[in-house]
Amino acid sequence: xxxxxxxxxxxxxxxxxxxxxxxxxxxxxxxxxxxxxxxxxxxxxxxxxxxxxxxxxxxxxxxxxxxxxxxxxxxxxxxxxxxxxxxxxxxxxxxxxxxxxxxxxxxxxxxxxxxxxxxxxxxxxxxxxxxxxxxxxxxxxxxxxxxxxxxxxxxxxxxxxxxxxxxxxxxxxxxxxxxxxxxxxxxxxxxxxxxxxxxxxxxxxxxxxxxxxxxxxxxxxxxxxxxxxxxxxxxxxxxxxxxxxxxxxxxxxxxxxxxxxxxxxxxxxxxxxxxxxxxxxxxxxxxxxxxxxxxxxxxxxxxxxxxxxxxxxxxxxxxxxxxxxxxxxxxxxxxxxxxxxxxxxxxxxxxxxxxxxxxxxxxxxxxxxxxxxxxxxxxxxxxxxxxxxxxxxxxxxxxxxxxxxxxxxxxxxxxxxxxxxxxxxxxxxxxxxxxxxxxxxxxxxxxxxxxxxxxxxxxxxxxxxxxxxxxxxxxxxxxxxxxxxxxxxxxxxxxxxxxxxxxxxxxxxxxxxxxxxxxxxxxxxxxxxxxxxxxxxxxxxxxxxxxxxxxxxxxxxxxxxxxxxxxxxxxxxxxxxxxxxxxxxxxxxxxxxxxxxxxxxxxxxxxxxx
RNA sequence: GCCGACAUAGCUCAGCGGUAGAGCAGCUGUUUCGUAAACAGCAGGUCCUCGGUUCAAAUCCGAGUGUCGGCUCCA
Numbered sequence: 288x289x290x291x292x293x294x295x296x297x298x299x300x301x302x303x304x305x306x307x308x309x310x311x312x313x314x315x316x317x318x319x320x321x322x323x324x325x326x327x328x329x330x331x332x333x334x335x336x337x338x339x340x341x342x343x344x345x346x347x348x349x350x351x352x353x354x355x356x357x358x359x360x361x362x363x364x365x366x367x368x369x370x371x372x373x374x375x376x377x378x379x380x381x382x383x384x385x386x387x388x389x390x391x392x393x394x395x396x397x398x399x400x401x402x403x404x405x406x407x408x409x410x411x412x413x414x415x416x417x418x419x420x421x422x423x424x425x426x427x428x429x430x431x432x433x434x435x436x437x438x439x440x441x442x443x444x445x446x447x448x449x450x451x452x453x454x455x456x457x458x459x460x461x462x463x464x465x466x467x468x469x470x471x472x473x474x475x476x477x478x479x480x481x482x483x484x485x486x487x488x489x490x491x492x493x494x495x496x497x498x499x500x501x502x503x504x505x506x507x508x509x510x511x512x513x514x515x516x517x518x519x520x521x522x523x524x525x526x527x528x529x530x531x532x533x534x535x536x537x538x539x540x541x542x543x544x545x546x547x548x549x550x551x552x553x554x555x556x557x558x559x560x561x562x563x564x565x566x567x568x569x570x571x572x573x574x575x576x577x578x579x580x581x582x583x584x585x586x587x588x589x590x591x592x593x594x595x596x597x598x599x600x601x602x603x604x605x606x607x608x609x610x611x612x613x614x615x616x617x618x619x620x621x622x623x624x625x626x627x628x629x630x631x632x633x634x635x636x637x638x639x640x641x642x643x644x645x646x647x648x649x650x651x652x653x654x655x656x657x658x659x660x661x662x663x664x665x666x667x668x669x670x671x672x673x674x675x676x677x678x679x680x681x682x683x684x685x686x687x688x689x690x691x692x693x694x695x696x697x698x699x700x701x702x703x704x705x706x707x708x709x710x711x712x713x714x715x716x717x718x719x720x721x722x723x724x725x726x727x728x729x730x731x732x733x734x735x736x737x738x739x740x741x742x743x744x745x746x747x748x749x750x751x752x753x754x755x756x757x758x759x760x761x762x763x764x765x766x767x768x769x770x771x772x773x774x775x776x777x778x779x780x781x782x783x784x785x786x787x788x789x790x791x792x793x794x795x796x797x798x799x800x801x802x803x804x805x806x807x808x809x810x811x812x813x814x815x816x817x818x819x820x821x822x823x824x825x826x827x828x829x830x831x832x833x834x835x836x837x838x839x840x841x842x843x844x845x846x847x848x849x850x851x852x853x854x855x856x857x858x859x860x861x862x863x864x865x866x867x868x869x870x871x872x873x874x875x876x877x878x879x880x881x882x883x884x885x886x887x888x889x890x891x892x893x894x895x896x897x
Numbered sequence: 898g899c900c901g902a903c904a905u906a907g908c909u910c911a912g913c914g915g916u917a918g919a920g921c922a923g924c925u926g927u928u929u930c931g932u933a934a935a936c937a938g939c940a941g942g943u944c945c946u947c948g949g950u951u952c953a954a955a956u957c958c959g960a961g962u963g964u965c966g967g968c969u970c971c972a
Contacts, residue, residue: 350970363901400972411972429972440972461967462900469968473900476967504965508908517945517963625898627968807929834928835935842933856931868932 324349333437334375353480383450384435393426503785521636528798549613554595588621597752605756632782671896679716687746720747730787806856824888
């Protein structure tokens with residue numbers, strides 16, 4: 288059942304560059320990097336005020352990699368403005384203004400910011416006062432930080448002088464609602480990055496460039512995997528190569544699921560309104576659903592599979608002996624995401640998840656989770672990824688008996704421990720109907736993505752859809768419904784993999800596993816024969832029949848990131864061999880066709896990440 | 898949805914009031930080549946859509962569509 292959080296494949300948090308230098312001190316300045324970044328925000332505000340005296344200041348915190356500051360300005364900023372602001376900032380840094388802290392009584396502080404014509408700052412203070420009053424406290428003491436001509440309401444801390452701000456760069460300007468509230472004014476947010484050393488700044492900018500190069504939206508076009516068209520925003524058109532990748536990933540998961548005792552089902556994508564009323568989506572999720580009218584009835588494209596799987600569960604009487612019942616479904620889902628948030632494959636309106644609903648008896652929860660951990664560990668090893676886990680516990684407004692929650696959470700926690708995988712706990716971060724384990728992966732550029740999720744639901748599906756089974760004493764019992772996905776959305780997973788591997792997919796899932804390269808046209812027929820031999824072993828092979836030179840064919844295959852290039856010239860044709868070259872540039876000794884086919888097929892079947 | 902930017906050949910981009918351009922890819926021909934680009938020629942466009950300004954619009958203005966950067970980080 289579940290609301291939007293059920294299988295939250297869409298909510299991946301892209302958190303660029305975690306860890307690294309964040310908490311490090313700059314050796315020279317001895318200032319924590321956050322103080323440096325926050326100080327840079329002040330310096331930027333100083334520069335903006337110098338250029339736009341009428342600017343109203345929002346907030347300007349340190350963030351991952353840098354800082355931002357929000358401004359209410361008379362006109363939109365241009366890239367030229369950014370350059371001008373950055374130039375003024377450098378002057379301020381060169382002037383080495385000391386940061387001076389001043390403690391100021393509340394009333395005086397309020398008068399100061401009001402006199403300065405800073406309504407957002409006044410609002411911040413009024414909020415603080417209101418909160419203090421609500422807690423029965425007197426208005427809080429406040430502090431200002433000053434440097435040179437600039438003064439800002441601020442708790443600090445800051446570096447000693449503006450000269451201690453490390454190498455920085457302004458990055459972008461973007462709209463941001465005041466306090467993240469779409470009903471409040473839209474401010475202009477300027478993002479910047481600051482680092483302790485020039486090398487770190489360069490490294491950051493390099494990673495940023497590299498991330499741009501690896502962007503799956505660009506690689507998807509270059510590798511001919513998929514395309515997007517305005518006739519269906521937020522939905523990929525899969526080209527033959529992309530679809531090969533897609534089906535290969537899906538079929539690998541199907542193979543694993545078959546081994547693990549899953550059954551696969553398929554339920555209709557178009558479902559009557561009344562189901563959504565029963566599930567609760569009609570009240571809570573309608574805005575995100577695509578509605579379709581037919582004969583004065585309202586249907587919706589399903590945003591998730593859960594409710595319909597309950598029909599299959601209830602299609603016959605279930606015995607305790609039938610459980611666990613593992614129903615996997617590659618259902619086609621549609622969610623009407625706001626047009627502004629769509630982004631390549633990672634934020635789409637149409638997608639498919641490797642979804643499953645597992646119905647178990649309460650005494651089977653632990654064993655099932657243990658099994659799921661194994662599934663996750665195995666499938667992520669295909670890509671050389673090590674998942675990290677996040678355990679979300681009971682939120683404040685949760686459905687169901689707190690005692691049952693506690694019991695479930697205890698079981699899950701024990702299994703997390705046993706799994707040996709790294710995990711963190713986010714208290715109260717569970718779905719409102721189920722504690723959950725979210726799975727994150729960190730890609731080759733250190734970016735973290737959320738993919739899979741496991742939710743142990745003892746309320747929503749079981750109760751709301753009135754599911755039960757007959758126990759050994761003949762009584763009706765509620766099953767537990769475990770919602771789980773491992774890849775999450777295939778679309779998104781492919782987007783993440785594309786960026787992780789920079790398009791150089793492991794052999795086992797590469798859309799084209801080998802290209803046969805005839806040196807001259809007289810080698811074309813043998814090349815086709817070789818390709819047939821390889822295809823006979825289930826390999827995905829192409830022949831480069833273009834009129835180009837061998838060097839050019841290698842270059843093309845190299846750019847297409849094909850794992851193996853099999854060169855065929857006079858020597859090889861005579862000997863019925865081929866000379867393999869890997870995309871890493873390694874030249875391997877010529878090998879007989881059959882032996883080569885067997886070797887590559889074995890390598891492929893092993894599903895190794897390379 | 899909201900703020901800003903962008904939309905020119907299959908791809909990457911130039912042109913920014915006066916006859917639509919390049920590189921790559923494609924096609925044709927020549928070359929038949931030994932591990933990351935042979936040579937030559939040809940073809941390729943409602944300059945996103947609709948409306949407006951102008952003698953004249955890819956270019957300026959407005960609306961629409963799509964794409965991109967953001968809209969969580971609370972002095």
